[in-house]
Amino acid sequence: MATMESLIGLVNRIQRACTVLGDYGGDSALPTLWEALPSVAVVGGQSSGKSSVLESIVGRDFLPRGSGIVTRRPLVLQLHKTEPGLQEYAEFLHLPKKKFTDFSIVRKEIQEETDRVTGKSKQISPVPIHLSIYSPNVVNLTLIDLPGITKVAVEGQPESVVLEIETMVRSYIEKPNCLILAITPANQDLATSDAVKLSREVDPTGERTFGVLTKLDLMDKGTNALDILEGRSYPLQHPWVGIVNRSQADINKNVDMIAARRREHEFFATSPDYGHLATKMGSEYLAKLLSKHLESIIKSRIPGITSLINRSIDELESELDHLGRPVAVDAGAQLYTILELCRSFDRIFKEHLDGGYCISHFFSISVL
Numbered sequence: 001m002a003t004m005e006s007l008i009g010l011v012n013r014i015q016r017a018c019t020v021l022g023d024y025g026g027d028s029a030l031p032t033l034w035e036a037l038p039s040v041a042v043v044g045g046q047s048s049g050k051s052s053v054l055e056s057i058v059g060r061d062f063l064p065r066g067s068g069i070v071t072r073r074p075l076v077l078q079l080h081k082t083e084p085g086l087q088e089y090a091e092f093l094h095l096p097k098k099k100f101t102d103f104s105i106v107r108k109e110i111q112e113e114t115d116r117v118t119g120k121s122k123q124i125s126p127v128p129i130h131l132s133i134y135s136p137n138v139v140n141l142t143l144i145d146l147p148g149i150t151k152v153a154v155e156g157q158p159e160s161v162v163l164e165i166e167t168m169v170r171s172y173i174e175k176p177n178c179l180i181l182a183i184t185p186a187n188q189d190l191a192t193s194d195a196v197k198l199s200r201e202v203d204p205t206g207e208r209t210f211g212v213l214t215k216l217d218l219m220d221k222g223t224n225a226l227d228i229l230e231g232r233s234y235p236l237q238h239p240w241v242g243i244v245n246r247s248q249a250d251i252n253k254n255v256d257m258i259a260a261r262r263r264e265h266e267f268f269a270t271s272p273d274y275g276h277l278a279t280k281m282g283s284e285y286l287a288k289l290l291s292k293h294l295e296s297i298i299k300s301r302i303p304g305i306t307s308l309i310n311r312s313i314d315e316l317e318s319e320l321d322h323l324g325r326p327v328a329v330d331a332g333a334q335l336y337t338i339l340e341l342c343r344s345f346d347r348i349f350k351e352h353l354d355g356g357y358c359i360s361h362f363f364s365i366s367v368l
């Protein structure tokens with residue numbers, strides 16, 4: 001288990017290295033290392049509860065929240081499990097070496113960094129924000145929060161935003177190594193769920209889709225979601241997980257994540273409808289389920305990842321060979337390099353000229 005955890009941690013670090021080098025799977029026509037590594041994308045309609053699910057998994061309050069379109073750039077969130085007792089902190093890729101221990105400042109930075117690229121209007125951008133959280137209380141995971149799928153542009157947005165968001169979401173979830181966390185609110189008809197519709201399109205067999213039903217506490221009295229949670233309607237290969245996040249009123253009252261998790265736990269444990277499913281519900285269970293699934297994916301993909309890395313090393317080495325020796329920085333060594341180049345040019349020139357010693361000699365002297 002420890003080995004597997006460190007392996008997921010290693011994949012996290014490779015992903016981090018990829019992003020530093022500008023490889024986040026973007027629009028590259030070539031297969032990239034990022035694409036070979038597994039990740040989890042959170043997909044759903046606007047206000048379906050995507051950011052709330054992410055926060056519950058992390059157990060921290062750090063994402064900008066509110067009604068309307070809040071997530072306007074993809075957020076690549078890497079969770080790194082640290083030793084027990086160590087302090088939790090966050091780091092942004094665009095602010096290297098700056099450790100954030102106050103998570104309300106993390107939220108502010110996400111907002112400001114979103115605005116820096118999109119402006120303060122409701123525009124969206126496909127340029128991701130990268131955030132790493134180091135904590136003893138998380139499981140090693142890379143999660144990607146995406147803008148909510150919508151059917152209509154809100155005031156201040158161009159009509160094209162609807163298609164732009166769908167294209168952006170699709171570009172992440174169509175990658176075969178991307179697990180899809182399809183978030184659907186339980187108080188809406190599942191048949192109209194954007195998350196279910198889109199994930200079915202890109203993953204028709206449902207092998208990489210995890211259905212998450214939020215807002216179970218907001219269902220009309222006398223109704224429940226047992227048909228879905230027990231897999232009778234909309235079955236997926238992995239069972240649906242029910243979640244109860246904090247309501248907007250809870251957020252306004254600053255109900256903290258620990259209290260929220262406890263309340264979620266109680267909701268399932270004491271519910272006459274869901275009590276028998278309580279051990280397989282809730283955000284903590286979801287985080288463990290995802291981490292476990294990632295483990296098995298990584299295990300099965302190790303040979304592919306290794307061969308991709310080896311292939312890239314080979315290609316880079318042959319490119320380096322082709323480029324020749326590195327050019328030194330100091331003037332003396334540079335002069336030496338030039339002399340060496342002239343010497344080899346002289347030799348090759350000589351070899352190609354029939355009895356041309358004089359010309360090549362003359363040439364080498366004139367070059368020097």
Ligand SMILES: Nc1nc2c(ncn2[C@@H]2O[C@H](COP(=O)(O)OP(=O)(O)OP(=O)(O)O)[C@@H](O)[C@H]2O)c(=O)[nH]1
Pocket residue numbers: 044045046047048049050051052053065066067068069070071147148149214215216217218243244245246247248249251
């Ligand atoms: N009561 C209740 N409210 C919830 C639940 N999940 C989310 N909410 C509320 O629904 C609203 C939207 O939640 P978010 O998590 O911001 O939704 P989102 O999908 O990330 O929103 P966008 O990023 O704007 O698309 C917030 O006010 C949450 O408090 C839930 O399980 N129960």
